Amino acid sequence: MGHKVSPLLQRIGYIQDWRSTWFAKRGDFAKFLQQDAQIRKYIKSRFKQASISVIFIERLSDKTRVKIHTARPGVIIGRHGQDIERLRQDLSGLAGREVAIDIIEEKIPAINAQLVAENVALQLEKRIAFRRAMKRAIEQAMSSGAKGIKISAAGRLGGAEMARRETYKQGKLPLSTLRSNIDYGFTEALTTYGLIGIKAWIYKGDILIAPKSQKQGPGQAREDKEEAAS
Numbered sequence: 001m002g003h004k005v006s007p008l009l010q011r012i013g014y015i016q017d018w019r020s021t022w023f024a025k026r027g028d029f030a031k032f033l034q035q036d037a038q039i040r041k042y043i044k045s046r047f048k049q050a051s052i053s054v055i056f057i058e059r060l061s062d063k064t065r066v067k068i069h070t071a072r073p074g075v076i077i078g079r080h081g082q083d084i085e086r087l088r089q090d091l092s093g094l095a096g097r098e099v100a101i102d103i104i105e106e107k108i109p110a111i112n113a114q115l116v117a118e119n120v121a122l123q124l125e126k127r128i129a130f131r132r133a134m135k136r137a138i139e140q141a142m143s144s145g146a147k148g149i150k151i152s153a154a155g156r157l158g159g160a161e162m163a164r165r166e167t168y169k170q171g172k173l174p175l176s177t178l179r180s181n182i183d184y185g186f187t188e189a190l191t192t193y194g195l196i197g198i199k200a201w202i203y204k205g206d207i208l209i210a211p212k213s214q215k216q217g218p219g220q221a222r223e224d225k226e227e228a229a230s
Contacts, residue, residue, distance in 0.1 A: 003175055007182040007201065014178055015207045022059030032059065038094050039066065046087070050075040053106055053114040053185075063098040066091060071109040110137075110144040114185030117200040120151060121189035124196055130157050134168045141202060148172040148203035155189075155196030172203055179206045 008016050024032050040055050043066075051071035058065040070076060077084045084101060091099040109115045116137050123133035134151045141149045148171030156163050174180045181204045189196040 007175060007184045011178055011182075015181060015209070017056070019054065020057045022057070035095055039091055042090070042094065043068065043087070047076050051106070051109060051115055051118070053109075053112045063100055064091075064095045065100045065102065067102045067104060069104045069106055071106040071112070071115055073103045073105045076103055108144050110140040111146045111183070111202055111204060112185070113183035113200040113202045114187070116141060116149075116151070116202065117185040117187045117198045120153070120200070121187045121196070121198045124153075124189040124191055124198075127191075130166065130196075131168075134166070137200075138168055138170050142170055145204075146171065146202050147205055148201075150201045152199045153196055156191075156193040157196065159193045173201055174203065175201070177206075179208060181205055181207050 012018060020033075020036050022032060036057050039057060043055060044052060047070075049072070053069045053071070055069070056067040058067070068076060075083075076087070078086075084103070088099055088101050091101070106112050106115065109119075120130075120133045120137050124130055130153055134153065137151060138149050148169075150167065150169040150173055152165060152167040154163065154165040157166055173182070175182065183200075183202045183204065185200045187198050189198060
């Protein structure tokens with residue numbers, strides 16, 4: 001089953017967070033959902049060269065907070081912060097309320113699955129051989145600390161008459177292990193032969209969560225100390 005569903009979706013609530021965090025009253029859910037889609041589409045289309053990996057949206061009681069993870073924060077911030085202030089005003093118009101923007105820099109873009117997929121897609125659009133682009137991305141990811149990576153491309157690869165799928169993999173990729181920190185990204189490359197879909201999976205290690213039986217509250221910890229002292 002781990003090979004059929006998104007690794008991010010399968011791990012939500014365990015080691016992954018929701019991309020949108022808010023509670024909607026009756027009749028507001030559709031409006032908030034549409035606003036989130038518009039906000040993400042606007043940011044992605046306006047800053048195509050900013051290497052944006054993910055956008056988190058959180059709705060508070062008095063404002064909406066947008067967290068943008070990017071490998072090139074300077075492109076979004078602009079000179080003296082002019083671009084980010086203009087972006088904040090535009091997003092406030094879309095959301096109909098005050099919007100706060102947080103910019104989080106991706107320290108290692110080579111092991112971010114979304115950025116890896118977009119990088120491969122960009123090279124395909126520049127007519128670089130797909131095998132060369134995929135193998136180069138795998139080498140960069142493994143040398144940057146990834147424990148496993150898989151990249152898949154589907155479409156008219158190399159201008160072939162019949163569409164096919166090519167997949168390259170290196171290292172471990174335990175998709176069915178929920179504690180495995182596996183990042184996933186998807187994008188499309190618009191080539192002269194048509195669209196080519198790019199998928200990337202990157203395994204970064206395990207995230208171990210302590211069992212509930214090991215978690216102690218202040219009262220339990222105090223009782224344990226008293227028993228040990230006696």
